[in-house]
Every structure is written in C-alpha cells, then in structure tokens.
Amino acid sequence: MARDQHTAVSNQPREQVVLAAEQAPVVDPSTGAEGRTIQTIQPGADGLEQAEGCQRPEHGQPAAEAWTAPTARLRDIGEVPFGPLPPVAETVHGVDDRVRITHTAACPWRAHSSLLVTAADNSRWIGTGCFIGPHTLVTAGHVVRIKNSGALGRDGWVKSIQDMPGRGGDENDENDENYDYGAIIIPTELGSTTGWFGSGAWPDAGLLQTAGGQSGSAVYRVVNGGRYGFAVHAYGGVTVNSGTGNAQPVYDNLVAWRAWCPAARHRHDLRQQRPHTTSTPRHQHTRANLRPRGPTSTPQKRTVMAVTYNEAPVSETEEPAPLYCAQPPVTEPDLRPGLSPDRLSAILLMRTKWVSGTVLHYCFLNESDGASDGQLDEQRDEVRQAFRDWEAIGIGLKFREVDRPAEAEIRIGFRRGDGSWSYVGRDALGISTRERTMNFGWDLTSRHGKATARHEIGHALGFAHEHQNPFAGIEWDEEKVYATLAAPPNKWPRERTFHNILRKLSISEVEGSDWDPASIMQYPFPPGLIIRPEKYHRDGIPDPLALSERDKEYVKRWYPPLDDMPxxxxxxxxxxxxxxxxxxxxxxxxxxxxxxxxxxxxxxxxxxxxxxxxxxxxxxxxxxxxxxxxxxxxxxxxxxxxxxxxxxxxxxxxxxxxxxxxxxxx
Structure with a gap:
C-alpha cells in the first residue's frame, strides 16, 4: 500500500524504541517539575500569557519598526540551506509587544529548549525545540537534517545537538514549508521536569503566520488554562513569519513521536556501531524527522526518522561531497627569453582578458546526454541567469545567446561524467568551433550548482581559481588533499588535483596582494585539509554561493563600462x-x-x-x-x-x- 506524504519510517531497528499502542485524540500539557517547587506562570483570563513588563498596545496602533536579532557568536542554522540572513534578520509583523523573559526556569518558558547543532562537517549552528512529552522535543526539520548547503561534508544528519541559545531554518528537498517539522528523542525523561506543551489537530492549522521567533519553537494557544501547540515555527523574514500547523497528519506524527522512548540498551548498541563521538553535550539528544513516501499529487520528500546519539546514522540519501571544477590544461604563451620582469608580468596577467566593450556570444551545443528537453531547459536557464548576474554588475561586457556554434566564443555542453570546467578567457579562441569551451557535468539547480554556473563564467571572463592565489598563504596537508579528491565523487588523479588545487599561480599571474576566500572563484574545503592559516584548518572554507563584493570590484576594474560615443x-x-x-x-x-x-x-x-x-x-x-x-x-x-x-x-x-x-x- 502506498504511504501518504506524512508517513514516518525509522532507519533504526524497531525493537530499540517502545511505542504506545493507543493514543488520545488530544494530548494534554504538563507543567512538569516532578513534584518539585518550581514556579508555573498561569495564563490570563483573556487566554494570553502574562509576562512581567509586557504592555499590550491597543489594536490599530502603528506597527513597531522591524527588529533585528542581536548578533550571536553562532549563526542561524537557516543560513545553511538559504544563505546569509538579510540585514533585517527577523521581523515582527504588526505591533511589537514582546518583552524579554527573565524567569526562564518557570513553566511554560522552560519547556522550550535552545539547541546548539553540530553538523556533519563539525560546523556549529543554533536552533530551537519545544517539549511535547517526557522524551520528545519537536523542532523544525532542517535543525536535525541539513540539505542543499553546498558545503563539503555538511549535508545529512547532524552529529550532535545540545542546549544553547539560538534559532533556525528549513531542510526539505523542495524546501516545502508544509513538511518542515521533526523531533528529537532524548534518553532521559527531562520533559517530566520542564513540562511540555499539549497538542491537538485544528481544522485551520495549515501553514500559519506567526510572530517572530526561532525555528522549531512552539506556536501555541491557551485552552481552558492549558497550553496547546498548534504549529512549529520554521521561517522568519521581512514579509511573513510562518510555521507548519498541526493539521491531522502532522498531529498524528507528533503523537506517535511523543510515545517514542529509547530502550535501555540503546546507547550501548549505538556506541558499538558508531565508535567515533564528539564532545559529550549536557543533554545528548537523538534526532527524528519525517520521511513521506508513496505516489501523491504533491512533491515527494526524502527525510527519515532517526534515533541515535552523537553520530549521524548511515543513510542512503546522504548528500555527496561537492564536485569540483577541473580546468582543462592550457598552452602557456611562447615568450622569448630576456623579457623584463615587469613586461613578462603584464603579459601573463592580461593575456586571457577580453578587451572591455566586447559582446561575448554563447551557444548551447545540442548534447542531451540522456536528459529530457525539460531537464535541459532547466540547466540552460540557470546558465542564462548566471550570465545575467555577471552583466548586472555594470561591467563593460555583454552576453548574447546565439544558435550557431560558429558565431559563439563560448560553446556550452552538459555532458555528465565529464565534470564542470571552462577555458579561461581568450584561451577559448584557440578551440575549434565544433568543440565545447565550457561544460557542466552536474545539476545546476541546487545552490552549489548555481554557484558552479557563476564560477565557470568567471573562468570564461579570464579569472583563475582564487585558492591558487600565491598570496593566500595556504599550507596544505597535501596527502590528505590527494586522498580526498581521489575519493568519490570527484575521483581525481594526482595530476588533476595538483593542477586545480595545490599548484600556486605565479605572482606574475595575479593582481594585488589580497586573497578573497569569499570569491566565487574559490573552492569550498572541509576542515582538516588546510594546515595554515589555523582558522581554515579548524573551520574549513565554506562554499561561496554568490559573487563577493571583491569579485564585483575586480571584474569592474578589468571591464569598466564604456562610452557609447568614442x-x-x-x-x-x-x-x-x-x-x-x-x-x-x-x-x-x-x-x-x-x-x-x-x-x-x-x-x-x-x-x-x-x-x-x-x-x-x-x-x-x-x-x-x-x-x-x-x-x-x-x-x-x-x-x-x-x-x-x-x-x-x-x-x-x-x-x-x-x-x-x-x-x-x-
């Protein structure tokens, strides 16, 4: 029988959890404390929370100015799939009547848990969860499993989660807000101390607008003095804040997850299976997430319910490491001996650059490589947009698509298995008009793919790899680099790795003395491949997903806009x-x-x-x-x-x- 979109399955043995056989149609909340004297704040008669210092403005008053969250040392996990937050990181829609909660040990505030998330590549982020039972916290789906980050080794189930102030973002394949919810199962009954939110299914609980908050936090209402969650906050922005509401399928999953309980032998078994662990958090959490399956009228999602501790479980849906651009070898200019250093440096620096004012023509070669017309159209549209992004900077180059390869300086193919690459600048003029000067060997619709399209066009404009800048001061762990690039998905021989990564450009081939690790011409690298600088040994270099400010300055210096009337x-x-x-x-x-x-x-x-x-x-x-x-x-x-x-x-x-x-x- 086909499963519906909200059917959850486990990637851990079923005997490792205990699931109650029957569930009530509405789960009541608890104030927790296990009999201890801990303050519980009662809601007001109007069904609203009573927070000290809160003055609720009258309806109709002008909205307060947008509020920007204070800068924290750790970044929002929502940046992983969506990129850096805009200048207004979080917006309050309508009147801002919020106050800072200082009695965080009181119920209901203690039923929220702020989370420090360690991703698979050891990068650390912040998110939020809320208790719905003794062992179970509900959170946003992207807090427990990362997708489409574009960073090497980051995607997949996170390594560990521990308490830490913060907020978060999304994780699903198609970034569908309706499925962005998940759960964290903990080995102790911590929820019996903190208390938990009740939950129920309401007919109007679809994708709802919420007040500004942190991803994974509860959106709840007061019913007969009890607090019942009806949505999970997942998104915050300038125009809307929203969360996944407790429609019946969502509620059914929350009830089932609430009943999950780690078996007594669970920690021992997992430690035997996955011996490598990170530093022990104060609360060692497990992850659970929705995996809808089966043919339906809406897009399929691929996430799985997991129960584990410090290490991510092996999953058949793990994202591979990013594929890297491999530049084709080029013939160096045959310059006579005896040229002065200044003259030689100028030639090497400028020989691949076009003259400003050039109209560069590009053509898509008729190479389907098994792809459907619709798939090819998607890839071509991404390349067209990448050309528009470079031109929109205001440079003295224009790009025009043509149909005949003989009219194009840039001829683009989509051969899978041949990698993504481009000849550099005017080197393309030496290539037969029947051959490609640029190729895309993987999907360009992901965030990493979109960056790849802009990266290859950067090569076509005459720009080299930024990490090969001799002024970067990078000291590589060379054997680890060779081993990493020899492994899937790149499977590079040593000479290709040397040519594209370890080889440093001549000082004559670069301008200035600055290295821009945020450049679109920079590769992403996981922690451990770089020995020095220490920062990049520890953190790696994230995937630059857009043109940096220095990219824009540099390309305008080489290609300034020109007078139309010379x-x-x-x-x-x-x-x-x-x-x-x-x-x-x-x-x-x-x-x-x-x-x-x-x-x-x-x-x-x-x-x-x-x-x-x-x-x-x-x-x-x-x-x-x-x-x-x-x-x-x-x-x-x-x-x-x-x-x-x-x-x-x-x-x-x-x-x-x-x-x-x-x-x-x-």
Whole structure:
C-alpha cells in the first residue's frame, strides 16, 4: 500500500524504541517539575500569557519598526540551506509587544529548549525545540537534517545537538514549508521536569503566520488554562513569519513521536556501531524527522526518522561531497627569453582578458546526454541567469545567446561524467568551433550548482581559481588533499588535483596582494585539509554561493563600462596613447571611401588591438592583433567600407623606454 506524504519510517531497528499502542485524540500539557517547587506562570483570563513588563498596545496602533536579532557568536542554522540572513534578520509583523523573559526556569518558558547543532562537517549552528512529552522535543526539520548547503561534508544528519541559545531554518528537498517539522528523542525523561506543551489537530492549522521567533519553537494557544501547540515555527523574514500547523497528519506524527522512548540498551548498541563521538553535550539528544513516501499529487520528500546519539546514522540519501571544477590544461604563451620582469608580468596577467566593450556570444551545443528537453531547459536557464548576474554588475561586457556554434566564443555542453570546467578567457579562441569551451557535468539547480554556473563564467571572463592565489598563504596537508579528491565523487588523479588545487599561480599571474576566500572563484574545503592559516584548518572554507563584493570590484576594474560615443580616428593623424598598464582606449572609424586601410601602433609598447564592425546595432568581431612579447608593433591591414561604422579598442599591456606610444590610421 502506498504511504501518504506524512508517513514516518525509522532507519533504526524497531525493537530499540517502545511505542504506545493507543493514543488520545488530544494530548494534554504538563507543567512538569516532578513534584518539585518550581514556579508555573498561569495564563490570563483573556487566554494570553502574562509576562512581567509586557504592555499590550491597543489594536490599530502603528506597527513597531522591524527588529533585528542581536548578533550571536553562532549563526542561524537557516543560513545553511538559504544563505546569509538579510540585514533585517527577523521581523515582527504588526505591533511589537514582546518583552524579554527573565524567569526562564518557570513553566511554560522552560519547556522550550535552545539547541546548539553540530553538523556533519563539525560546523556549529543554533536552533530551537519545544517539549511535547517526557522524551520528545519537536523542532523544525532542517535543525536535525541539513540539505542543499553546498558545503563539503555538511549535508545529512547532524552529529550532535545540545542546549544553547539560538534559532533556525528549513531542510526539505523542495524546501516545502508544509513538511518542515521533526523531533528529537532524548534518553532521559527531562520533559517530566520542564513540562511540555499539549497538542491537538485544528481544522485551520495549515501553514500559519506567526510572530517572530526561532525555528522549531512552539506556536501555541491557551485552552481552558492549558497550553496547546498548534504549529512549529520554521521561517522568519521581512514579509511573513510562518510555521507548519498541526493539521491531522502532522498531529498524528507528533503523537506517535511523543510515545517514542529509547530502550535501555540503546546507547550501548549505538556506541558499538558508531565508535567515533564528539564532545559529550549536557543533554545528548537523538534526532527524528519525517520521511513521506508513496505516489501523491504533491512533491515527494526524502527525510527519515532517526534515533541515535552523537553520530549521524548511515543513510542512503546522504548528500555527496561537492564536485569540483577541473580546468582543462592550457598552452602557456611562447615568450622569448630576456623579457623584463615587469613586461613578462603584464603579459601573463592580461593575456586571457577580453578587451572591455566586447559582446561575448554563447551557444548551447545540442548534447542531451540522456536528459529530457525539460531537464535541459532547466540547466540552460540557470546558465542564462548566471550570465545575467555577471552583466548586472555594470561591467563593460555583454552576453548574447546565439544558435550557431560558429558565431559563439563560448560553446556550452552538459555532458555528465565529464565534470564542470571552462577555458579561461581568450584561451577559448584557440578551440575549434565544433568543440565545447565550457561544460557542466552536474545539476545546476541546487545552490552549489548555481554557484558552479557563476564560477565557470568567471573562468570564461579570464579569472583563475582564487585558492591558487600565491598570496593566500595556504599550507596544505597535501596527502590528505590527494586522498580526498581521489575519493568519490570527484575521483581525481594526482595530476588533476595538483593542477586545480595545490599548484600556486605565479605572482606574475595575479593582481594585488589580497586573497578573497569569499570569491566565487574559490573552492569550498572541509576542515582538516588546510594546515595554515589555523582558522581554515579548524573551520574549513565554506562554499561561496554568490559573487563577493571583491569579485564585483575586480571584474569592474578589468571591464569598466564604456562610452557609447568614442573619439573618431581620422586617417593620417596619430593619437598618443596615454595609458597605464591594463588601460584601454577606444576609437570610432567611419571610412569616407571603400579601400584597404592600415592601422598600427608606434613606440615601445605591448598592446592588443581589436577591430569591431557594427552590424544590426551590435559590434561584431572583425579582426585583431596582439604584439605582446615581440619586437614589432601591432599592425592591421584591412578592407573597410564606406558608410559602415567600426570601433577599434586598444589595451596596453606595458610600455618601456620613453614610455610613449601612439596609434595611427592610414
């Protein structure tokens, strides 16, 4: 029989838990304390909580300004699937009548448990849970199992959970708020001391708007003096706060989870199975989460109910480590010996960069590799969006999709099993128009996949891997790096690992002296692969999932926006090029007659000259000359046509001797 969306199954032996045979339709709350004298705060006659210092404004008063949660040392676990929080991390909708609770040992406040979560990669986050029984806390699903983080080794069941102030976010495959709930089963009857919230199924308890709070905390109402949870808070934002409500399927799972009790031998058995443990928390929690199965009209979810302690259980749905971009080998420029260091450095730094003002054309090759048209359309749309993101920075490059590979500088394939890679900048011009210059070998719709699309386009713009920056000061545990990359899913040979990770770029190939670990051109690395700096040995480097501010500054420095009306270059008039290394001058050429023309530079300089022709309102490549590293000047001999419009773009690598250079058309 097919299971419905809310059917929970266990990935632990059934005999390791004790489940009650019958459940009441409504579970009553408890004030706990096991007979000890601990204060219990009674709700008011109006069914609202009575918190010291709380002054409830009248309805209709203007809403208070949005409240930003105080900065904490640990980050919100909601950042794992969704990225960093916006400047307003949490918003109160309507009147803000909250006060700080100081009597946290009193019921009902003590029935909430703040959680410190240690993920599979040892990164630490904060979330919240609330007791619904002696052994059971309910929380948001993403607190117990992480999905789509994009960080190496982070996804999957968390390693351990212990009490710690905090809040959290989401975990499901499709990020469906309706299934974002889970449970934590603890080995002691701590809930008998703290008390717990009652629960029931209400017909209006779907996906509900809530007040600002922490992921996993209870949203409850007072019924006949008792507190009954009717939703689990999961999301907070500028426009809405929401939680998963106790509709009947949700309530049924909560009742079943409340009855779970770890068997006496449970800790011993698990320690034998999984001997590695983390530091012992004050409350060693177990994790339970919803795993809906079976054909239904809504998307399938893949999460499992787990019962364990400090280590995550083995699961057939664990996310693999991120796949890495593997750049194809390139031919180094054949430069004559004896070039000065400054001249050599300028050539190596700029040789792959396009001239600003270039319109780069890209084409998707007709390579389905077994994918359906719909799947290919999804992947192509992600690449299109990535191009738009780079262009939206305001750079002096434009990107246009074309249908014919012969018209494209960038030709994109989607061959699975061939990895994701791109030729760097102008190196693509040396590749046959029948071949790919960029490939995507895995899904681009995940957060890591979206970052991959932007990373490969960064290569196409002429940018190298950031972690290979010689100024990064990274000291690798080389054998551990080789072993990690040799393992699935990358399965790299040593030479590929060296070329893409361990090899440091020449100082001549990088600009400035800063390393940007947040760059989209940076790989993510788990803890332990880097020996120094110590911070990255301990924490690793998280997956950069978007263009960093330095990425944006750097690309605009190389490709500044240009004037649409460049100075006109007239025959037999020389123009001095007053440029610093890397700068560019642009000239319009409007021939008065059709004939052969010559364009050349004068003086001691290395330049690249690119001539474009305006066709149907767009500048298209016509011809080019690069004289870098040679003893001759750049020189073009071309037939130009009366009435047509051309643009000449000239970028200076370096100048020497007098330092003067000029340009002439004749």
């Amino acid at each position: 100075t006109e270059l007239h025959p037999f008039q020389s123009v001095e090029l007053t440029l610093a290394a890397g700068e560019q001058s642009d000239f319009a050429i409007v021939p008065s007659e059709t004939r052969m023309y010559e364009i050349g530079t004068l003086g001691n300089s290395d330049v690249v000259m690119v001539l474009f022709e305006k066709i149907d309102g767009e500048l298209r490549f016509f011809t080019a000359e690069d004289d870098s590293g040679t003893d001759s000047n750049a020189h073009l001999k071309v037939r130009l046509f009366e009435g047509r419009r051309y643009v000449l773009r000239t970028r200076l690598y370096s100048a020497w001797g007098s330092g003067k250079a000029a340009l002439m058309l004749w």
